[in-house]
Amino acid sequence: xxxxxxxxxxxxxxxxxxxxxxxxxxxxxxxxxxxxxxxxxxxxxxxxxxxxxxxxxxxxxxxxxxxxxxxxxxxxxxxxxxxxxxxxxxxxxxxxxxxxxxxxxxxxxxxxxxxxxxxxxxxxxxxxxxxxxxxxxxxxxxxxxxxxxxxxxxxxxxxxxxxxxxxxxxxxxxxxxxxxxxxxxxxxxxxxxxxxxxxxxxxxxxxxxxxxxxxxxxxxxxxxxxxxxxxxxxxxxxxxxxxxxxxxxxxxxxxxxxxxxxxxxxxxxxxxxxxxxxxxxxxxx
Amino acid sequence: xxxxxxxxxxxxxxxxxxxxxxxxxxxxxxxxxxxxxxxxxxxxxxxxxxxxxxxxxxxxxxxxxxxxxxxxxxxxxxxxxxxxxxxxxxxxxxxxxxxxxxxxxxxxxxxxxxxxxxxxxxxxxxxxxxxxxxxxxxxxxxxxxxxxxxxxxxxxxxxxxxxxxxxxxxxxxxxxxxxxxxxxxxxxxxxxxxxxxxxxxxxxxxxxxxxxxxxxxxxxxxxxxxxxxxxxxxxxxxxxxxxxxxxxxxxxxxxxxxxxxxxxxxxxxxxxxxxxxxxxxxxxxxxxxxxxxxxxxxxxxxxxxxxxxxxxxxxxxxxxx
Numbered sequence: 001x002x003x004x005x006x007x008x009x010x011x012x013x014x015x016x017x018x019x020x021x022x023x024x025x026x027x028x029x030x031x032x033x034x035x036x037x038x039x040x041x042x043x044x045x046x047x048x049x050x051x052x053x054x055x056x057x058x059x060x061x062x063x064x065x066x067x068x069x070x071x072x073x074x075x076x077x078x079x080x081x082x083x084x085x086x087x088x089x090x091x092x093x094x095x096x097x098x099x100x101x102x103x104x105x106x107x108x109x110x111x112x113x114x115x116x117x118x119x120x121x122x123x124x125x126x127x128x129x130x131x132x133x134x135x136x137x138x139x140x141x142x143x144x145x146x147x148x149x150x151x152x153x154x155x156x157x158x159x160x161x162x163x164x165x166x167x168x169x170x171x172x173x174x175x176x177x178x179x180x181x182x183x184x185x186x187x188x189x190x191x192x193x194x195x196x197x198x199x200x201x202x203x204x205x206x207x208x209x210x211x212x213x214x215x216x217x218x219x220x221x222x223x224x225x226x227x228x229x230x231x232x233x234x235x236x237x238x239x240x241x242x243x244x245x246x247x248x249x250x251x252x253x254x255x256x257x258x259x260x261x262x263x264x265x266x267x268x269x270x271x272x273x274x275x276x277x278x279x280x281x282x283x284x285x
Numbered sequence: 286x287x288x289x290x291x292x293x294x295x296x297x298x299x300x301x302x303x304x305x306x307x308x309x310x311x312x313x314x315x316x317x318x319x320x321x322x323x324x325x326x327x328x329x330x331x332x333x334x335x336x337x338x339x340x341x342x343x344x345x346x347x348x349x350x351x352x353x354x355x356x357x358x359x360x361x362x363x364x365x366x367x368x369x370x371x372x373x374x375x376x377x378x379x380x381x382x383x384x385x386x387x388x389x390x391x392x393x394x395x396x397x398x399x400x401x402x403x404x405x406x407x408x409x410x411x412x413x414x415x416x417x418x419x420x421x422x423x424x425x426x427x428x429x430x431x432x433x434x435x436x437x438x439x440x441x442x443x444x445x446x447x448x449x450x451x452x453x454x455x456x457x458x459x460x461x462x463x464x465x466x467x468x469x470x471x472x473x474x475x476x477x478x479x480x481x482x483x484x485x486x487x488x489x490x491x492x493x494x495x496x497x498x499x500x501x502x503x504x505x506x507x508x509x510x511x512x513x514x515x516x517x518x519x520x521x522x523x524x525x526x527x528x529x530x531x532x533x534x535x536x537x538x539x540x541x542x543x544x545x546x547x548x549x550x551x552x553x554x555x556x557x558x559x560x561x562x563x564x565x566x567x568x569x570x571x572x573x574x575x576x577x578x579x580x581x582x583x584x585x586x587x588x589x590x591x592x593x594x595x596x597x598x599x600x601x602x603x604x605x606x
Contacts, residue, residue, distance in 0.1 A: 030481060034426060034434075100324060100328035107321040118329065121588055121591075122332045125583075126537055126580060127538065129577065129584070133346065156332070160332070163328060164530070234427050234428075238546060253430065254437070257431070260430060265425055268421055276492070
């Protein structure tokens, strides 16, 4: 944002300092609990409540506990399950969502408002209330304990949000290019593939990351509909067995939380520019 | 929000296409009219099968008495369950709490990020990229893990926050067991997680605003406050509307694990909300009918609120076209 210097003159000397102090305060608030999580994850279980604010009594034992099968933890399997469920949820929601959002944002057809209401309406229904009928349905189909029993409800939740987000993005894109392509003789399908898809990539990517984060962190559906074989990380962490019985396994839970969160943090750090570009291209012009 | 960008609408209506759409015109006109429906078909089919069909079944369930055990019979009981839901003493509290929760989250994930994003607008370049990525971190921590972190931070006797409070001369007990503190603690935890998302969306929105408008206004003698309220905020309205709707829709998903793992809605329902109440009806009390009836009522009520919201936002949104 470049504001003309005329309006800035008064604040010239101290404004940057103030800005950075404010930014630092915000960052500390956002990062302190996260930092505590990591410090505790690396701390000996005997020093769980040690208030020292930096790394002390460092150990990898908590991570060993997380993956210790003799304690009944199957964290590697849980991670794989989460990856399968969140990955497929994201791929299917995006694949289906991109087409729907393109039509909603760009094409003219009857009942458009109704379709939009229909899609958004699906996310108004609380997931909790969806679980009982789905539980019945999956039991009848013999799907309990399968991946689709987790992926399908997850899609029910993420698809409306993906369509909504993508539609908002697509409405703000430079569609003149599509018309230009059509003048040059492209069909609607070709224009979509060759012009629109590359243009829509950042926004689509952003939606994909948000969908993935949501599905990866999902707890309610997985907690009710997963079996031992399909248990995802969130369910596993909630029912974690620590190294010492009769004590809440804070250090192991934080180690598990670190293992689950770090890949997402790395993902976001790598693609941060793309995400912001996607958001800027879209809802938020 | 969803305002047509071009007055003439999409390509189907544009004169360009009527003249130059060679390939399309060669095909059957009916086939061409069907194209948009083909695009939306997969999404609609998925939602019909896995959301609306269960929803209908849920309506059926709401008129029955059933304890969730497949072998047990289901008895038709008419509107008894609806009457029971509406007369539940917890319902009023849960509804009020839901309103407070959503209000608080709108403040934390829309209003506060607006202030933060405006304040940190002059952080530029690499620092900005880094700053935005870091502020987004709490959003990435799985709620199951963050609930453990906050329980640890607030643990009575040994947690860091009670220790600091005691050192400052304000000893505190277990906030999660305190009727006056439990809801606030859930708001703090969920708010901590949602804040970064809001900042990111609004910062991106700010970056997308053409600085020429503010420059022109400044030349015309507008003050910073005027530029903020008359230009920046109206141009940000699509972002704000997007965030508000996302907040309302996501608040259910975000509060559920925190309430379940931190306060279990207690003490005495002080921190419960409508979603958690539903969950307790269905799974703790083994009463599928009651849970279904509550779900249907909830859908109707929430749907109306959302429709109203979409309608309002269509009018309030200002588009920079």
